[in-house]
Amino acid sequence: MSHSLSLSAPILHPRALLTPAETREMDQAASLNIEDLMVNAGTMAARIIRQNYKPLKILVACGPGNNGGDGLVLASILKNQGWPVSVTLLKSEPSSYLTKKMLAKWDDPIIPFVPEEAKRFDLVIDALFGAGMNRALPHIVEKFLEAAKRRIAIDLPSGVEGETGLFMGKVAPCEMSICFVRPRPAHYLSPALKICGKIKCADIAMPTSALKAVSPHIWHNDPSLWQLPTQHFDDHKYKRGVVSLVGGKDMPGAAHLSAAAARRVGAGMVRIVTSPEEAPYYRIGSAGLIIDDDLDTSLEDPRREVWICGPGLPHQKAGNVLKKLLDKRKSIIADAGALSWAAGDLSRLKGVKVITPHAGEFARLFPLGDKTRLKAAISAAKELDSVIVLKGEDTIIAAPDGRVAINSHASTALATAGTGDVLTGVIGALLSGGMHPWEASCAAVWIHGQAGQMAAKEYGGWPLAEDVVTFLGKSRHVAEQKMKKQ
Numbered sequence: 223m224s225h226s227l228s229l230s231a232p233i234l235h236p237r238a239l240l241t242p243a244e245t246r247e248m249d250q251a252a253s254l255n256i257e258d259l260m261v262n263a264g265t266m267a268a269r270i271i272r273q274n275y276k277p278l279k280i281l282v283a284c285g286p287g288n289n290g291g292d293g294l295v296l297a298s299i300l301k302n303q304g305w306p307v308s309v310t311l312l313k314s315e316p317s318s319y320l321t322k323k324m325l326a327k328w329d330d331p332i333i334p335f336v337p338e339e340a341k342r343f344d345l346v347i348d349a350l351f352g353a354g355m356n357r358a359l360p361h362i363v364e365k366f367l368e369a370a371k372r373r374i375a376i377d378l379p380s381g382v383e384g385e386t387g388l389f390m391g392k393v394a395p396c397e398m399s400i401c402f403v404r405p406r407p408a409h410y411l412s413p414a415l416k417i418c419g420k421i422k423c424a425d426i427a428m429p430t431s432a433l434k435a436v437s438p439h440i441w442h443n444d445p446s447l448w449q450l451p452t453q454h455f456d457d458h459k460y461k462r463g464v465v466s467l468v469g470g471k472d473m474p475g476a477a478h479l480s481a482a483a484a485r486r487v488g489a490g491m492v493r494i495v496t497s498p499e500e501a502p503y504y505r506i507g508s509a510g511l512i513i514d515d516d517l518d519t520s521l522e523d524p525r526r527e528v529w530i531c532g533p534g535l536p537h538q539k540a541g542n543v544l545k546k547l548l549d550k551r552k553s554i555i556a557d558a559g560a561l562s563w564a565a566g567d568l569s570r571l572k573g574v575k576v577i578t579p580h581a582g583e584f585a586r587l588f589p590l591g592d593k594t595r596l597k598a599a600i601s602a603a604k605e606l607d608s609v610i611v612l613k614g615e616d617t618i619i620a621a622p623d624g625r626v627a628i629n630s631h632a633s634t635a636l637a638t639a640g641t642g643d644v645l646t647g648v649i650g651a652l653l654s655g656g657m658h659p660w661e662a663s664c665a666a667v668w669i670h671g672q673a674g675q676m677a678a679k680e681y682g683g684w685p686l687a688e689d690v691v692t693f694l695g696k697s698r699h700v701a702e703q704k705m706k707k708q
């Protein structure tokens with residue numbers, strides 16, 4: 223088992239995401255350089271705007287804190303370069319001393335902070351609130367930003383809570399969010415991910431000592447987070463990994479999809495266990511798939527460590543199977559029927575390695591209460607002591623040790639029945655290849671997303687779950703190429 227990422231990584235991983243609290247810790251550690259950092263932030267934001275836009279009439283809306291200071295620096299730079307730039311202030315007297323200092327350098331008239339003014343400009347830069355936003359968005363800010371024709375955010379669109387991606391008021395969509403050092407979880411979490419626009423993250427020369435002061439626990443899912451097993455000259459089917467599934471009577475398609483996915487993504491052997499009555503029907507499947515007709519005998523084989531339990535199984539049957547698998551201490555991925563069986567009694571899942579609920583299944587297992595999806599997934603992983611793959615447009619992969627990856631590498635084309643079974647099969651294959659459950663789950667979600675994108679391209683945006691399966695090998699290859707480039 224390999225861990226390529228640890229909570230105590232000595233430097234900030236390129237895919238780490240920083241919460242507002244972690245940003246504050248980092249800023250405190252860099253307090254001697256904070257003015258330079260603000261100048262760098264404003265300079266980099268101005269550079270990104272120049273790279274992406276032709277001169278246009280810009281209004282920079284500055285808040286009372288350092289987010290506003292970044293805005294004032296970028297306004298001065300663009301103005302010095304001949305761009306038609308104006309500044310408006312939410313509060314005439316900023317609360318941050320640095321922002322006051324940057325304001326003192328701005329000698330053009332200040333535009334009144336009213337929606338009518340926002341309307342007059344081609345583009346409004348939202349430098350109102352960033353990491354320091356701590357309560358609901360004032361009504362006047364909502365009205366002002368809503369009135370703008372186009373918007374760019376510095377750090378985050380004002381009103382977006384940086385850790386959870388929730389809205390603290392009516393938030394207007396931006397076409398770009400320019401952030402510094404590392405993005406925030408909110409940039410990739412629903413609902414914020416839909417309104418952040420293009421995410422541009424700038425290096426602001428944060429001192430190494432400050433980078434070392436934070437220990438992030440959230441990452442943007444990407445091949446730099448995990449290490450896929452490579453092919454070796456002495457590989458054989460058992461070394462590559464064996465995946466076993468239990469297939470039921472009414473929905474054999476689900477087990478077939480999981481099995482096909484596990485085979486296509488590289489498992490050495492995949493076997494579906496069913497009953498003597500059903501086995502003949504299952505055998506009319508792919509030639510390379512092995513069908514067994516007795517669970518108890520199959521469980522005795524020590525080479526069959528990884529088991530998928532749930533796809534296509536009614537909940538009572540899934541429960542009976544799960545009990546046996548847990549008894550034999552198998553490495554289990556529980557999905558679908560197995561999750562329904564445990565609804566209301568989480569102890570039934572104790573001992574599984576990975577669960578893959580969608581939002582509805584998750585809510586039946588772990589009542590959300592006032593927790594956000596992110597926090598709920600983190601605490602669920604700790605409570606169950608298993609990896610939680612909370613599926614959605616922003617799939618969250620949480621480990622019991624507190625590590626979390628957020629996946630945005632997916633496609634709306636995956637929103638069809640059967641793609642969940644495909645994902646479960648991919649996790650099974652990677653787990654059987656020797657990966658750590660969290661890394662296997664992160665890699666599987668990414669490879670599944672990549673295959674979804676490739677299948678969508680091939681089939682005009684409307685692929686079937688079966689089409690996603692056919693792209694899994696190529697998609698794994700894309701991940702391997704990306705891993706090599708790191």
Ligand SMILES: NC(=O)C1=CN([C@@H]2O[C@H](COP(=O)(O)OP(=O)(O)OC[C@H]3O[C@@H](n4cnc5c(N)ncnc54)[C@H](OP(=O)(O)O)[C@@H]3O)[C@@H](O)[C@H]2O)[C@H](O)CC1
Pocket residue numbers: 245248249256259260263285286287288289290291292317318350351352353354355356357358359360376377402403
């Ligand atoms: N490391 C980095 O990435 C750097 C980022 N920089 C920029 O700094 C901001 C964070 O600056 P900070 O001053 O901590 O916070 P904000 O500018 O977001 O806002 C704080 C002020 O806003 C008031 N506030 C907060 N919420 C509201 C609200 N809903 N309504 C009204 N006022 C609000 C808050 O007031 P208090 O009453 O709570 O004190 C503050 O006055 C980061 O986002 C980056 O843009 C640095 O420039 C460089 C390093």
Ligand SMILES: [K+]
Pocket residue numbers: 289348349350351352375376377378379380
């Ligand atoms: K902002």
